[in-house]
Amino acid sequence: MSAPSRSKGIGPDEAHEATPVDTPAHSQDDSSRAPPEVSAVATPRRCGLVAIVGRPNVGKSTLLNALVGQKISITSKKAQTTRHRITGIRTLGAAQFVFVDTPGFQDRHTAALNRSLNRTVKGSLADVDAVLFVVEAGRFGPDDAKVLALMPRDKPVVLIANKLDALARRQDVLPWLKTLPERHPFAEYVPMTARRADDIQRLLKILEPYLPEQEWFHEEDALTDRSERFLASEIIREKLFRLTGDELPYTSTVVIDRFEEGDVEGGLRRLAASIVVERDAHKGMIIGERGERLKRIGSEARQELEQLWDCKVFLELWVKVRSGWADDDQHLRSYGYE
Ligand SMILES: Nc1nc2c(ncn2[C@@H]2O[C@H](COP(=O)(O)OP(=O)(O)OP(=O)(O)O)[C@@H](O)[C@H]2O)c(=O)[nH]1
Numbered sequence: 001m002s003a004p005s006r007s008k009g010i011g012p013d014e015a016h017e018a019t020p021v022d023t024p025a026h027s028q029d030d031s032s033r034a035p036p037e038v039s040a041v042a043t044p045r046r047c048g049l050v051a052i053v054g055r056p057n058v059g060k061s062t063l064l065n066a067l068v069g070q071k072i073s074i075t076s077k078k079a080q081t082t083r084h085r086i087t088g089i090r091t092l093g094a095a096q097f098v099f100v101d102t103p104g105f106q107d108r109h110t111a112a113l114n115r116s117l118n119r120t121v122k123g124s125l126a127d128v129d130a131v132l133f134v135v136e137a138g139r140f141g142p143d144d145a146k147v148l149a150l151m152p153r154d155k156p157v158v159l160i161a162n163k164l165d166a167l168a169r170r171q172d173v174l175p176w177l178k179t180l181p182e183r184h185p186f187a188e189y190v191p192m193t194a195r196r197a198d199d200i201q202r203l204l205k206i207l208e209p210y211l212p213e214q215e216w217f218h219e220e221d222a223l224t225d226r227s228e229r230f231l232a233s234e235i236i237r238e239k240l241f242r243l244t245g246d247e248l249p250y251t252s253t254v255v256i257d258r259f260e261e262g263d264v265e266g267g268l269r270r271l272a273a274s275i276v277v278e279r280d281a282h283k284g285m286i287i288g289e290r291g292e293r294l295k296r297i298g299s300e301a302r303q304e305l306e307q308l309w310d311c312k313v314f315l316e317l318w319v320k321v322r323s324g325w326a327d328d329d330q331h332l333r334s335y336g337y338e
């Protein structure tokens with residue numbers, strides 16, 4: 001196993017040529033799988049925590065989902081979509097990666113929600129073995145610098161220059177990358193596109209040597225440490241984010257009121273959830289004319305849940321007004337914020 005410094009990371013001096021053709025998201029590289037245990041020298045198991053941090057909307061959750069190979073964390077065009085620490089697990093050969101998605105560092109919410117979200121980011125950095133610091137390729141602004149200031153000095157921080165596909169002039173990347181070492185002694189520099197399967201495989205190979213040799217934390221087929229109930233509330237929140245106007249999502253959250261646990265294979269799972277908003281006017285905006293918008297949020301969430309659980313889902317969706325929920329620590333805790 002090569003030492004981290006000898007991994008296939010891309011230094012700021014090396015040009016990156018992204019492969020022009022996308023491969024299916026689920027194509028897996030089996031070349032790193034451990035051989036059957038016939039030889040005396042077995043590959044030692046590795047396992048480690050890798051936090052994904054960065055300012056809002058740089059593609060952290062998209063990256064997590066691609067690294068895990070399944071959607072665990074919700075994404076949207078809007079900044080500040082993620083509100084929780086979410087773990088995604090990928091086991092490849094002898095290596096188990098435990099990725100931790102985090103909220104983009106916040107300043108847009110109310111004071112109490114901000115504090116809670118920023119605590120989540122900082123807390124996620126405490127026990128990690130490596131950090132993926134995500135920025136948009138070609139851009140490093142004051143809001144990126146604010147997050148970079150939180151990076152631990154004693155742990156490998158890998159610079160991910162994401163959304164390379166969206167960059168108009170690729171030739172600008174190299175000179176830009178060369179300005180980054182003065183900002184932080186990054187362990188690796190990886191320009192990439194989170195949506196591109198090849199780039200994801202390459203990143204997994206770059207990261208593997210950073211995982212300490214130790215027993216796995218989770219089962220081989222584990223994907224996340226979050227419950228089905230939590231994933232359900234997040235999927236509803238994603239549809240809410242995607243189907244409503246700009247301001248609304250920041251003042252709303254989703255709570256699951258009723259949830260049938262257990263084996264539902266081939267059956268029907270019933271759940272009831274409430275979208276909690278701060279004002280009556282917001283309630284009207286979510287419900288929409290003749291209830292159309294709420295119906296659409298419910299129906300898109302239901303379809304995704306049916307796919308996820310491979311069973312029929314009956315989703316009852318309500319809208320409730322709780323003024324000041326995001327300003328009240330007690331309310332925040334009862335809604336699952338740390
Ligand atoms: N073009 C392009 N878009 C991307 C890429 N990765 C993510 N995106 C898009 O960027 C937007 C934000 O992605 P998210 O994954 O939600 O970003 P995030 O950093 O988790 O955002 P917060 O949770 O709000 O902090 C979405 O519209 C994604 O589809 C990429 O590699 N290329």
Ligand SMILES: [Mg+2]
Pocket residue numbers: 060061062073074075081082102103104
């Ligand atoms: Mg996110």
